[in-house]
Amino acid sequence: MSVLSTVVSQFINGLQSGSVYALIALGYSMVYGIIMLLNFAHGDIIMVGAYLVWITMSILGLPPAVGIIAAIVGCALLGVFIEKIAYTPLRKSPRLSLLITAIGVSFFLQNVAQLIMGAGSKTMPTIVSGPNVRLGSVNLSFVAIVTIVVALVSMAVLTILVQKTKMGKAMRAVSEDMGAAQLMGISVNKTISFTFAIGSALAGIGAVLYSCAYPQASPTMGGMLGLKAFVAAVLGGIGSIPGAMIGGFAIGVLEAFVSAVGLSVWKEGVVFAILILVLLIKPTGIMGREIKEKV
Amino acid sequence: GGKDKDSSIKVGLLGCITGDYAQYGVAVFNGAKLYINKVNAEGGINGKKIELIEYDDKGDSTEAVNAFTRMVDNDGITALIGSVLSGASIAVVGEAYPIGMPVISASATAAAFTYNEETDTVYSNAFRVCFIDPFQGEKMAQFAAEKLDAKTAAVIYETGNDYAVGLKDAFVKECAEQGITVVADEGYSKGDKDFRSQLTNIAAKEPDVVFSPNYYEDDGMIVTQARQVGVTATFLGGDGWARVTEYASAADLEGSYYCSSYAASSTDAIKEFEAEYAEAYNGEAPSMFAALGYDAAVVLVDALKAAEAKKLKAGTDDYKAAVIDAMKNTSSVGVTSKYSFDEFNNPIKDAVIIKVENGNEVFAQMF
């Protein structure tokens, strides 16, 4: 293989995993945007999504489409349910309490999943399949193409949703000042639930794509994924949709190249070092808008 | 139930049954419990039931030490099966050695579990029924050279995992002896699911064999992705490969070899064990960890019998010494092998080489 095609292959590798990070980061970012909560349970919602795919397809033997819908709808419902049970009562509490609750929810989901599904991982059935594409000497896997395309489309839809619809406006208002938003005629509860539903549905899509690329589901799979998505969201500028996208791709590609040059041992170190560097140069992330406090 | 103290022999069972490595812990627990329950059902030892004190350590050294101390102080155990992970097991031995507590682990593969290199001390109380890490690495390098005529090799392993690192180090060292050139040395971190970058590099070097001494879930993923990025080499692995066929396709795995202490359905004893296990645990098929858990219990129970035969009182120092002594000179027969221990308390048994054929893990040869 030529150097160039290796580089291109590595780049595609990075884009593929980056797409998944980006989708998850988006959900992270949206939830953060609206209630300023680092939703540590977000990664675990993905885990639930993956199990939902596994259950519908491997246990119930239903076709992939059903599995995909089950994951997306299931995750959205779970997200809203968690928000209602665990986060709503804490809306007026210090933010850190909310953070700890989110950590509690994350532990809870992991351990319950382990109790129900067992500790080992489940092998995912094939969800999508198709022919690989050859571009010159570069081998493009079907799954990679699907992953990248789905991520890009989700992103576009979401951008339109947030910028052009009333719900999107409501989300922005609620994220700034819940009281004032109510006075504008916005239903805060509905808006927050909606945000969780969308964010978690994205996690559901993420779960499906992840399962296509890495066909295993385990109770602890959400932890590392969640963390990386979190990093991606912050890198891109938390609260920003294109930011989450850029952050996700950046981390995916970065990881791919760090591993490619034989530094995979230091991958996490390098990713965090880059993150730190970016934050020091631009403290609100790549796309984050800096809001100076007026004195 | 400690009402009648003499009516039971208390044995600790320690390992990670929650957390990232819970699947190994649960398997070891299941295997060990299967045998102990069997012994109890048959009337126990000397009319005494074996009472298992089971604690979870989450794979965490601190928790393991605390749980072990609790077993000793509050529960009054006489011997310990555990822990499951090497790190936790080493920490526990540090506590168990000074008090002469017999310990047998089903899965602590790190050499340091029974032998402290720096102080040159053998922990005389600690035994294991699994291979040590270097043994498997050496075996596979020899196998690659002698049976596969490999000239070049690549390795891919989890860097933060002492098991994987131990196997890989031994493999690389032995390769040098055997005249195999290691052309690529790629690592990854715990929790990684994407190995394409490393595998793309390996593919570019076109090695004869790839040694992937990790746990089966990762190995399955690695082999799958390797084929996607164009690695055609024969894959080799350690005993962590057991059940790998559930995690990668038959085509991708075809012709891979790994070294193990356990080959599913390969002997009558194993078949019987599989049947018992399936009956006890909802039809589940046992993994190597389950088999080793079972074997650890077998070796320990035999040693307990020896101590009982000496009419010693469970829990006393003499009793423990007798158990240790009996284990040292054991000739127990477990499901995977007949056991005896070398000077470092490591089991002397041949490795089983398993080959993946048509999606089945079949016994290839003893090596």
Add this chain to the structure above:
Amino acid sequence: MLTVKDINVFYGPIHAIKGVSFEVKAGEVVALIGANGAGKSTILKTVSGLLHPKTGSIEFDGEDISKVDPHKIVKKGLAHVPEGRRIFLRMTVMENLEMGAFTQKSLRDDDLERIFERFPRLKERRRQIAGTLSGGEQQMLAMGRALMSRPKLLMLDEPSMGLAPILVEQIFEIIEELNKSGTTILLVEQNAGMALEVANRAYVLETGHITLSGTGEELMCSEEVRKAYLGG
């Protein structure tokens, strides 16, 4: 239009409003005056649904709204410019105004024009981030935003606070103007003199009770009011 009957409002254990009743008739300007902490803002918050009374009733346009959520009350035609303005600091001036029209089907240019006419400063600063506006500019924005929802009843909480004298005058002019064009207004003010001047009727609030009420002029002449709120 608005009838408040015997409401009691609590902040946890703090009994902030103790059996207050008053009414605002369609087309009126009604002022609520009183010292710091008397409970003026609390009453407005209760009317707009941000707080709910423990007992008592609030009728708006013949409907009991004492247990209705604020966003539904806004849709019924009640706008509240809260204390401290509560504009969306990270949005631009324009976006704030759009938010004001949230209950409307679409943003209407004539609404926008009217507001820019009243507050030319806002037009100038259309694209500025609201958080960087000066205090007075923020106040204008808050009023402009409330007007975007075309309210039947507009509640203003200390609209003159922090404003330049010329603007204070303007604000009161605007209040009169709005009232003339048919908007009913409930006004809370520290600046009692100005408030009583524009008000048809006014209530004086002291530590959660209404102690006086009457027409603007009556109160202006009242000895007690002069002493306490008009500086002698």
Add this chain to the structure above:
Amino acid sequence: MKKKMVHIPMPWRYVINAAAIAVIFLIFMVLSSAGVITNYYSKILMLIGINMILAVSLNLATGYLGQLPLGHAGFMAVGAYASGIFMRTASGLPTGLAVLLSIIIAAVVAGIFGFLIGIPALRLKGDYLAIITLGFGEIIRVVLLNIDSVLGFNFTYGAASLKNIPKTTTFTVTFLCVVVVCFFIHTMMKSRQGRAILSIRENEIAAESCGIKTTYYKTMAFVASAAFAGVAGSLYAGYLGILNPANFGFMKSIEILVMVVLGGMGSMIGSLLSATVLSALPEMLRAFSDYRMVAYSLLLILVMIFKPSGLMGTYDFSFTRLFGGLLGKKTGDSTVGKESGE
């Protein structure tokens, strides 16, 4: 809201505090020599002590300074390794001296790391500070894990663990460290420096306008917080005798944060209490086996929902207040401690 304050005069307050601490210590010693406190319980007590130090040290940065560092385990790791490496080579020294030195070394090394990391990190605020410290914590872990294999020396032993560290941590040593650390933090917070730290939490711009060099005090609090985490690390090294980078991951930092928030931000007694509860809880839940972690997580969620400001709010306990209360008069420390309106 007004409290009548009757101050117990100063020297007496010290005597009361010292006596109370001595009594607690004596009770433990008596109980352990009577065999009531077994080896197991004393191990748990040591662990509680270590976690107490971690919690109060993080509380300094979180509760008092108002920042949210998520890399506290990194400082603990640095301290633990520094101390562990020292102890492995210090066999010639008398044990007491070696232990003392190891603790000081751990504190200094962790403090230096705190400084190096604090300088860039403290330029950021809120969640950005959280993520950047998380990053540093992870980098520390990755370096500890890989530095040997890269540079080819035997220093941390990476994944194979740093073994054979003398197990010198005893109940007494832990107890003393807890007392000293708490004393340091307590007296620091009741000084002008402590007030400067609090003012930054309350309103940074106003603090600057009061002539407080905020960068300096932020760094100071951060370094102190790191150094004390190093002390905890040192005790941990001597407690377990074996160190593996995996023990100091991101989850450990989270665990410490949970202690601080659960106890009540800015409440030292809260940190101490929740460190106790959260260290003992998994042990108490052992009987639940499989359900243990589920119960733990549920408890976490429930406490936060029903007591969002933490177990103790911002309440700070003082022996003298208790003592004064017993004497039937109210005393108050008018600086740090303040009663939350329950």
Add this chain to the structure above:
Amino acid sequence: MSKRDIREPFIPERDKGLTPTIECIGLGIDFGGLTAVDDFNFTLGRTEIGGLIGPNGAGKTTVFNLLTKVYQPTRGQMLLLGRDTKDMTTADANCAGIARTFQNIRLFKDLTVLENVLIGLHNEIHYTLPEAIFRLPRYWHAEKVARERAIDLLSIFNMQDMADDIAGSLPYGAQRRLEIVRALATNPTLLLLDEPAAGMNPSETAELMETIRHIRDMFKISILLIEHDMNLVMGICEGIAVLNYGRLIAKGTPEEIKNDPNVIEAYLGKKEC
């Protein structure tokens, strides 16, 4: 603009021979494209009470932020007691003698009133961290002195009884007064008050006026205040500067300002105050 030399204080004869407290020469700042303050020339004598007025958004608070170094000026120079303040931070400016209150109150809300003042006294208290940790005599002494001083300062506003209340729980007016006390505690030569009477009723405002004058006489400092309440401004200011769109449009005595047609048009409105 009145004919007076822009480099002169309002009452040049009072503090003859003394360097003015503050001298701004052509000070200006831009925010992106927006020029918030431009060509700001202003001098305040050692014991003067000055007023800064102007329409909303004229740039008054921004001037305060420039003086306290919260913002760095885009152009121009600022001398504090004759010293250039170019490289100072906010904290340095305070140490050099500028203290302020904020338009939107910025107290240390969760701390007590006394602690708020003690934090103001931060640089007046002298002991090192080790002295504090080991509670050496200097610590006790300095703390005792500081506490007494804090209570003294609080008693200027009759707030000594509130010393142990949580600052955030005080009524609004008291919070404003506490901010002034905290600013005074930093031992300033120039005190900047941003709308000190906002949210106060007329009788409270009258009281505040007295107190401000009293503070000047007692501490012999200069005071610059922003206020929209003309009773207060005209009542106590010895000189007034009027800003509009970031530029000075008038400067002079209250009488002069009251009758300046520019000011009436831009700020006061037609009605008599």
